Amino acid sequence: MNNKALFQKKIQSQFSGWKYSALVRFLLFVILTAVFYLALTNRMIPQTYDIQVGTTAEKNILAPRAIENAIATEKAKEEAAQHVQPVYRIVSLKNEQLIEAMFEKLQQINADSEVTLGDKVNIFKSVFPNLAQDHIDKQIQGYTASGQYNEPLLLEIRKKVSEQQYRIPEETFYKMPRLAKEDLTLMEPVSKEIVTKLMNDQILDAQTVRAKVAELVNSSTLTKSIAREMVQEIVRAAVTPNKFLDQKGTETAKGQARDNVKPVFINKNDVLVNKGDPITEEIYQRLSGLDMLQDESSFLPRIGLIILVLLFTLGVVMFVRRSALPIKSNNAQLLMLVLIIIMNILGMKLFSLVQNLDYPYIGLLAPAAMGAMLVAILLDANLAFFSAVLFSVMASMIFNTDHLQSFDFRYGLVTLVTSFAAIFSIQRASQRSSILKAGMAVALMGMLLLGSLLLIDDHESKRNMLFALSFIVGSGLLTAVFVIGLLPFFEAAFGILSPLKLVELSNPNHPLLRKLLTETPGTYHHSIMVGNLAETAAEAIGADGLLCRVGAYYHDIGKTKRPAYFIENQTNIENPHDKMDPALSKSIIVAHARDGVELLKEHHIPKPIRDIAEQHHGTTLLQFFYYKAKKIAEAANDPNPVEELDYRYPGPMAQSKEAAIVGIADCVEAAVRSLRSPNLEQIDSMVRKIIKGRLDDGQFNECDLTTKELDQIAKTLNETLLGIFHSRIEYPPTSLSTENQSAVVTK
Structure with missing residues (x-):
């Protein structure tokens, strides 16, 4: 039987040895490096x-x-260019001035009496055809000098006007000399009015407009038929096109259409x-x-990526080594950190697989802040901030779709800010609902940051902006959901007591606390007092005050097995130890620590609280029963001496500061309560005597409590106890009615 027990103990020791194995620690960092590499290889290194x-x-x-x-993009550009309509310009050629020039010539030539009729006809034949061309040349020269229109457009104007120039019938020239001065005076304003009216329209083909001239002349104020006939021909000669194809403008419009075509992507x-x-x-x-062909330099990106992920791992190693947490040497906590990092990266990778051109911002839906929040709850806020920086760098590479550079700063910045928001929101959380509030903080901060980035870079469509903001809200909700779902797994698998779990265990409705209250009310009250003392003392030296308080609530749970054998539960009954052998009494008293651990195991209470229940007495001496046993032995002249070791608790001694503080508070509360009217000097003397006694007894040798911390604990306990056991005014019995006396006692 003994050999079997030794074998089981050896196996258990070897199994628990992995927690402090250097080899296991090295393998965990190797696994972390491999995860970094696999997560980034397809993003940073194309397959060759x-x-x-x-x-x-x-x-x-x-x-x-x-x-x-490129082919599809060029085709789309050509199609866009083909759909561009030709660009036309409306150019005024000042046709009213041409009318004035024509009538000026008519007046001048007809007024010269020395010129014969035949000569006048010949002059009109030579002058009028060139008059319109000279006018157009003059207008084009003016536009050329001003630079108002481009050269190809001016050439187009000259060409179109020349092609559509009106040829005045020859018989018209024979009729022109017959026009009297009075006729010309009446004809000129009518001609200018008709030309102005016609040229107000956009004229691409002058011939179609000239067909309207006869109708307009006939409806004018002119009465002589020759006058109306001459006006028709003069107006037709003065009408020109004013809408011209702008080839350069058309090419510019086609170029803009090509530029506006978004690239077609594979x-x-x-x-x-x-x-x-x-x-x-x-x-x-x-x-x-695309760098997809194998060549001599194709291995260089892989070397670069290996160096990069080694730097990531080195950062984790250095931060862990400089940490004051158990993770510095405890592989169990390191394994938990590695698992959190792997799960967070895996989540980002899964969302990156569905990232495409239709939904370019779907990566924002990934719960990237989950890892930092879990680290903050389960490990440490400082480690969580470092993890947030690491996750932000990873996100900027995992969600990068541009590939013109290795990082997309938008995803990195959003991950960093939302992770920081999660850490700040979840610190000192006391309820599970705090996780949901932290998720809402993640969504809010993400929306503010992303909204600012999208407004700065305003080329995004409203559709993409709406999707991006919706995704970041979804990310906050997913972060809260995943943290709430994963937290119990980590708490159970690694025996982690998160603040949220501790607050749950402190609920008075917990079955064990209700058992303690109903079966051992005195012990329950004592445990509550010890919890208050231990919490304030722990916080004074930077220990876990919440763990001390909750651990104190359960530290005497073993007394529920034999409640009547503990003095705080002996109400109106005789103390059974008065008639018992001190050795038996010792066995009953000592057993409450072991019974408490077994009861806590049955109810699956986490190990840190079980450790407090087991270690709060350490290996201290039960002095009352020890001296009672010695007195009985001396009276009976027993030759066998009473061994002090037989009247000590089996231990172990306190392995943590929290267990030691609960042990001090437990002893101090009971001792001070035994004083009739405690004052500051009595309390201080009692507290320091108890602490010194435990220190001299070596009870703090395994928990790293320093002398300075013990002195601070003593001061804090003195202040707290003085507030609890402060003096009250003694009222004369006759000064208060029974009802008022009851009220005072209640207060």
Whole structure:
């Protein structure tokens, strides 16, 4: 039987040895490095292929990322350019001035009496055809000098006006000399009015407009038929096109249309080359441009990535080594940190797989702040801040779709800010609902930051902005849901007592606390007092005050097995120890620590609280029963001496500051309560005597409590106890009615 017990103890020792094994620690960091590398390799390093022109593809070659389809993009640009309508310009050629020039010539030539009729006809034949052309040349020269219109447009104007120039019938020239001065005076304003009216429209084809001239002249105030006939011909000669094709403007518009076409992309994992397709020169050059061909330098990016992830791991190693937490040497906590990092990175990777061009911001839906929140709850806030920085760098690479650079700062910055918001929100959390509030803080801070970034970079469509903000809200909710779901797993698997779990265990409705209250009310009250004392003392030296308080609530739970044998529960009954052998009494008293541990195990209370219940007495001496046993032995002249070791608690001694503080508070509360009217000097003397006694007895040798911390604990306990046992005014019995006396006692 003894050999079997020794064998089991040896196996248990070897199994628990992994927690402090250097090899296990090294393997955990190796695993972490491998996770970093695998998470980033497909983002940072494209897959390469060993192929040559003329061979066939042995397997489907997929796009390593979203890449531009140059052929499809160029086709889309050409289609956009073809849909651009020709650009026309409306150019005023000042046709009213041409009318004035024509009538000026008519007045001048007809007024010269020395010129014969035949000569006048010949002059009109030579002058009028050139008059319109000279006017147009003059206008074009003016526009050329001013630079108002481009050269191709001016050439187009000259060409179109020349092509559509009106040829005045020859018989008209024979009729022009017959026009009297009075006729010309009446004809000129009518002609100018008709030309102005016609030229107000956009004229691409002058011939269609000239067909309207006869109707307008006939409806004018002119009465002579020759006058109306001459006005029709003069107006037709003066009418020109005023709407001209602007070739340069058209090309500019087509260029803008081409520029406005968004590039056509091949989505990530779309097939670039099907299995069995021949590798043409074009395909080979495309794959080469994407760095997908194996060559002598293809291994360099992998070396760079290995160096990068080693730096990540080195950062974790250095931060853990400089930590004051148990994670510095405890592989169990390191394993928990590694698992949190792996799960957080895995979550980001899963969301990056569905990231595409239609939903470019879907990566924001990933609960990237989950890891930092879990680290803050389960380990330490400072470690959580470091984890937040690490996760932000990873997010900027995992969700990067641009590939023009290695990082997308937007995802990194959003992850950093939301993780910090989660850490600040979850610190000192006391309820599970605090996690949901932290998730809302993540969503709010993410929306504010992302909204500012999108407003600064205002090229995004309203649709993408709406999706991005919706995704960040979803991220906050998912973060809260995953943390709430994962927290019990970590608490159970690693025996972690998070602040949230401790607050749950402090609920008076917990079955064990209700058992303590109903079966041992005196012990319950004592435990509550010890909890208050231990919490204030622990916080004074930077220990876990909440753990001390909750541990104190359960430290005497073993007394519920034999409540009547403990003095605080002996109300109106005789003390059974008065008639018992001191050795038996010792066994009953000592057993309450062991019974408490067994009861706590049955109710699955976490180990740190069980340790407090087991260690709060350490290996202290039960002095009352020891001296009673010695007195009985001396009276009976027993030759066998009473061994002090037989009247000590079995231990172990306190292994943590929290267990030691609960032990001090337990002893101090009971001792001070025994004083009739305690004052400051009595309390201080009692507290320091108890602490010194335990220190001299070596009860603090395994819990790292310093002398300075013990002195601070003594001061804090004195202040707290003085507040509890403060003096009250003694009222004369006759000064208060029975009802008022009851009220005073109640207070």
